[in-house]
Amino acid sequence: MDKLAFLFLACILAGFALIKLPLAGSPLAGIQPITSLIGILAILVFSLVLIFRGIMALVGK
Template sequence: MDKLALLFLACVLAGFALIKLPLAGTALASIAPVTFYIGILSVLVFSLILIFKGILALIDK
């Protein structure tokens, strides 16, 4: 399996972790919206990259 695909999958999972990160009641509560939007952006970008690489793999066969 392509090592880059595993890296992109790990980035998608990290994005989901940022979306679900509980920061309420901590000193970092003020950056909670920032982590939420960074998580959404990383999930979208890396999911699109994985879909694109999958389509290219199907076309090549």
């Protein structure tokens, strides 16, 4: 399997970790929406890249 695919999967997992990051009650509680937004964007971007690469592999390019 392609090494980049594992990297993309790791980025998706990191995005989920950013969404679930508990910042309530800490001095960083104000950046909770920013970390959630970055996590959502990471999940979306890397998922779309994996889907695109999978389609290209099926097509044969």
